[in-house]
Amino acid sequence: MHNLLRASALLALAAPLLVSAAPSLTDVLANHPNLTQLNQLLTTNMPDFLKNLQNTPEPFTFIAPNDHAFIRVPYTDVLGQAFNNKDYEGDITNILNYHVLPGAHPTSSMNKNGSFQFLSTSLGNQNWSAVTGGQKIGAVLQGNNPPQLVFTSGLSTRSSVVDQDVEFDGGIIQIIDAFAIPPMPFVYTADQYNLAFTAQSILSFLGAVYSQPSNLSLATTLNTTNDLTIFAPANIAMELVSGTLETLSPATLNQILSYHILPNGPVYSADFINNTQLPTLLGGNSSVSLTFTFNSYFVNSARVIASDILIKNGVLHILDNVLAPNSTAVNINPMTYTQQPALPTTFSGSQSFNSSAAPFTTFVPNFYISASPSSDTGAAATGSGGAGGFGGFGTGTGSSSSAVASATKKGKSAAGGSVRHVAGESRWLGIGLGMVAGVALGGCLVL
Ligand SMILES: *[C@@H]1O[C@H](CO)[C@@H](O)[C@H](O)[C@H]1NC(C)=O
Ligand SMILES: *[C@@H]1O[C@H](CO)[C@@H](O)[C@H](O)[C@H]1NC(C)=O
Ligand SMILES: *[C@@H]1O[C@H](CO)[C@@H](O)[C@H](O)[C@H]1NC(C)=O
Ligand SMILES: *[C@@H]1O[C@H](CO)[C@@H](O)[C@H](O)[C@H]1NC(C)=O
Ligand SMILES: *[C@@H]1O[C@H](CO)[C@@H](O)[C@H](O)[C@H]1NC(C)=O
Ligand SMILES: *[C@@H]1O[C@H](CO)[C@@H](O)[C@H](O)[C@H]1NC(C)=O
Ligand SMILES: *[C@@H]1O[C@H](CO)[C@@H](O)[C@H](O)[C@H]1NC(C)=O
């Protein structure tokens, strides 16, 4: 008894000693061989940001990009522009805030079963995040031997932790090999996703939203509403029922599209619960049902084929069928991978799918790349040459040849480029998909 008491008294003494024995944040940054760029950025250009981190009273996790991550910056539009502009107090502060997670998140706190957690970050600036409680970042353990911690962020970016659980006196540093990218607006994300994952492109859904008369304000709603969940059917699903969709009145099409959107807080895959009803933007008592069966989640009878693509104001998941509010029966046939469409299909078996023939894609809005998502709403579209490689893309106004040039000139890795004309706009998008890009791992793009 006496010994036990003494032992716990010793432990109580030892605990604070151990904590204070951890080096300070500035010491770790200054001494780690692979954080020289980050250390220089913070000490030279962002001393106030560093001071704020040091003075944070609560424990936090700093996802620290290593020197290799800095090499990739110019190949990523969002980061490249922010660093090019040397916007330390604006965009770069917001980007780094996305790397600061309240609370200590050691590798041991991650789910052991390979499922994702969506952790809050310190990115709360309304120009960058419209997610209550701070924009989220995905965290997952992948592989064995030993399991590796991976963070997933905007544009399905993966950042692997290469040096894990580095302690400092205010929390934990997880050192990553690529910057996390703050989730971008829906339009920009849908367009990027189209380039990276053609088979799951959702441009047809995006085009349908933008085909609406402006008094049906779904496009505006998607830009301006916080905390959304979007279940976007893939092009191929839209194509399957295009004969029906294209003949609907704008009001009915609007009802169908609204039925794919949930207004009450982002529902990440980690929040999916079998056999639940989720209210939709269509209003009334409309809801979709979520069912886990045959190793997949289904929304009504549409399978979720890609999940957790983070956007500025929530999250989007991709479906293999269009949902219909008047046809909500959940009849999931275990015998087929693809379920019967909920809307009448005019598609005949003799046709072959061709997702570039998907409906509404001519309505896809014009957009341009900007580091700060807030300025994306401006009307003037100034083209900029994008990085061809690493899954990036380039846009250019003017003739097709100059667009191709701007998309391909930036790197040897730009191969297989193609040019897409956005109808109704005198604008060409030059697309250079890099050879190294487009590697789909768990729905994520390896940058
Ligand atoms: C620094 O990076 C090199 C090369 O990637 C790696 O071999 C080394 O283990 C890293 N050092 C630390 C302390 O993480
Ligand atoms: C994985 O583990 C977490 C934490 O224990 C749990 O909440 C979650 O439901 C599990 N997911 C699956 C798919 O088993
Ligand atoms: C948001 O962006 C606008 C325009 O760039 C800027 O004036 C404003 O200060 C920004 N707001 C915040 C909270 O950073
Ligand atoms: C939207 O405007 C069109 C004409 O452009 C009109 O026919 C329609 O009734 C309007 N819809 C609503 C919901 O106001
Ligand atoms: C929504 O935002 C995007 C940029 O993210 C912009 O291109 C588009 O025009 C906006 N749409 C509306 C209806 O405001
Ligand atoms: C669903 O049925 C109601 C009542 O028949 C009709 O008013 C509405 O337009 C239908 N909605 C869709 C999306 O078909
Ligand atoms: C999910 O719910 C459905 C419908 O209630 C049920 O048939 C199914 O067995 C449940 N799946 C799991 C994995 O519990």
Ligand SMILES: *[C@@H]1O[C@H](CO)[C@@H](O)[C@H](O)[C@H]1NC(C)=O
């Ligand atoms: C929603 O359901 C409630 C309860 O069943 C009912 O009283 C109400 O009229 C319904 N509202 C609409 C818009 O259908």
Ligand SMILES: *[C@@H]1O[C@H](CO)[C@@H](O)[C@H](O)[C@H]1NC(C)=O
């Ligand atoms: C797919 O559709 C596009 C646009 O309609 C057309 O240009 C292309 O030739 C089609 N591809 C195939 C393989 O049919």
